[in-house]
Amino acid sequence: MEVTRRDLLKLTGLAAAGAMGAGALASCAPKTPAESADLAETGAADAGLPEFLAAPEPITDFVDTLEFDIVVVGAGESGLAAVHTALEEGATVACVQNIGTAQSTGNMGASVDTTKTDEAGIQACVAFLMEKNAHRSNRKLIEAWARNSYEAVTWWADTAATRGVESKPFDTDREYNGCPYSLHANTYNHVEGAHNAAALVICDALAEDGAQFFFDSPAVQLYKEGDRVAGVICSTEEGNVLFKAAKGVILASGDCSGNQEMRDYYCPDLRGFKTMSPFRDGMGMMAGIWAGAQMTPVNHSKMVHGGGSLTRLEMPFLNLDIHGKRFMNEVLSFAYLNNLMRPYLEEYSFENPMAAKFFTIMPANWNALGQEWAATYPEEVKFTVGTRKVPTDDQFIRGETFAELAANINAYMAEEEWGIDPIDETTIVESIEAYNELCATGVDSQFGKRADYLAPIEQGPFFAVPRGTNSVPAVLGGLVVDENQQCLSAEGTPIEGLFAVGNASGQFYGGVDYPMDIEGLSVGRAITSGYVTGRYVASL
Structure with missing residues (x-):
């Protein structure tokens, strides 16, 4: 049977012809039954696609199976925020992390101060960011940040402060098309370790609240029961462990800036710039692709800054x-x-x-x-x-x-x-x-x-x-999500049980470059997307 363009999209998890160009997709699609068979045998590389898009064989043997309501993949700011609100709603939560500690980068976490900003101001800020992102963003995601960010970053700052890591607020007043709005950001540049110092103590607080953290346990595949994502398989010293999730899996695994193959494919603009965070290996996004999720079309927005x-x-x-x-x-x-x-x-x-x-x-x-x-x-x-x-x-x-x-x-x-x-x-x-x-x-x-x-x-x-x-903190694309941060298939339908937040999710940005016009937007968006998603998934 001939493999159609739609079949190729399903194979690769790509969103649309914009990911490669219609001509490229047409040239990749097999034209005969024999070519279709070859594709099944040889995988993505011979179809002109990178190897990471080809799903490996499902893992079926586990040394242990652990059961929770929610499993969060990643202990950065988006993951920690998701853990917090999920716990707050009464869910049992596991957080798996590929390295040995919670980890965040950056300094500032931005929000719209909704105590000082009216509805017109919120919409003005959203419109400003849509313009800065070349109108490629999902407007609902930006609006969700604008409405919920102040609550989210306030929680972050208050929790860290109770453990001795205090933020210095940075407040500015802006206007767009005649409508004023107020911005508020947490800042930690005065603290050794900057924003990561806050992440570490917040992780400790969440563990005391009942969250279970599993460090040095990289996620290698998602576990499915039929069409539903029902858990995460992690590689540990003892072997593969299945973390089952009754309500959902939240990918908070960060971007792919540490994965050269993914970086070259999704953001070729970055050639020659150095990587800041090698551990951001894109594994969570790859697992999502293999489970049927799609990625934001090329070219992903790039964040390039450094030098103090x-x-x-x-x-x-x-x-x-x-x-x-x-x-x-x-x-x-x-x-x-x-x-x-x-x-x-x-x-x-x-x-x-x-x-x-x-x-x-x-x-x-x-x-x-x-x-x-x-x-x-x-x-x-x-x-x-x-x-x-x-x-x-x-x-x-x-x-x-x-x-x-x-x-x-x-x-x-x-x-x-x-x-x-x-x-x-x-x-x-x-x-x-x-x-x-x-x-x-x-x-x-x-x-x-x-x-x-x-x-x-x-x-x-x-x-x-x-x-x-000359350094790359992040590549700002990710898995395509709806307004609830639920991952979408190539057909645009929600994948049951699978969510992505922070830089593992896409469509918040869209321009060639990350817009620095709202300072601390990346961290603020990550905290906020995790914050609202943990609460939502716990309510299911």
Whole structure:
């Protein structure tokens, strides 16, 4: 029998032709009964698809079987939040984790402060995020975050504070299309371990409340009874253990940024950038695919940032690349700068992520100029992120002259072992001088920067700020879910017993890049999606 395009979608768990392109799907589909048989025998690779999409043989032998109402896969912020609300509703809960501890990354967890925001403001925030996500998001998921996030992140902060890990709140007022709304974020950058310090103590609190945690127990398959997902199979030192779930399995296993094959397939934009969290191996999403769930179509949104507090010093002074030349209009949020870095990464065969770095050149009066700009354009000019301290001159590369600054830039790269060829120092000097001449004209005939920002580099000493985003905290796609975070099949029908939250779930984002416009959105969304889903599944 001929394998149809629909059959291929079922095989791979892909959502639609948009995942690969209609032509690619057509070319992959077998055309004859013999080809269909070959596909069954040889699997996804010979169909032009990566191996991880092919389901392995079901595991049927277990050294032990444990029974719970709910099994949560992953002990990050989304998993811990799901455990909490499930327990609160009276469910018995197991949480299985592939490593030996609860683990979260990041610093800030954002919410809409619904005590200060009316319905119009909620809808304005949702509309803003839809725009930032290229209108590829499931609006219901964003709205669920906006309505429930304040309750969720407040629970997180209060629970951590009772155990000595206190958040510093970061509150901002915004407006979109004339409608104001208020944002509130937990921040932990002042705490050793940042957000993970809170996760660890919250995990301890949940264990005392009755949750059972099973660490070093990676999920390897989902267990099905007919069409229903009825549990999770985990690999342990003793062997495979079946964790049965009477109400449902919640995949809170994070993204696939640590799985190079999945990363290359779902987000090819990330070639050359380094991975921050190798343990985020995409295993939960693969298990979901093998159980019939579908993935968000390619290209998944990418989160690329790193480099500490200096990364967020967003001042539209002169930017010079690793060849000492101006390469951009400097009015661009750092979250999107990585899109300009591919040619530099390619120069180093995509093997040195430091090629994505560059330098912002600033005069001695940078702070005063920045304050003036920020007063007029607060969304474009930023001294730092959240509650972090504003950088000071002693954190920058310094030179009394342009020539000394150029020499010190090369010395810095060598000392930090960037593995980047030394920059011709004459080129650096000439680029700064040419920029000053351009500023004197009042018109950026090179890259079209707003005239307000054409401030020459005249007052010494001069500073160079090493910047650039070259690491990948997350790949923001995941399993397609409905408004209850329930996973959907290729036909768009809910898969009984299977849910996904946080970065294991898709359709919250949609643009090429993760939108940094609401600081802490990723962590806030993860906490909130787990929070509402644990409660929902416990009610079934």
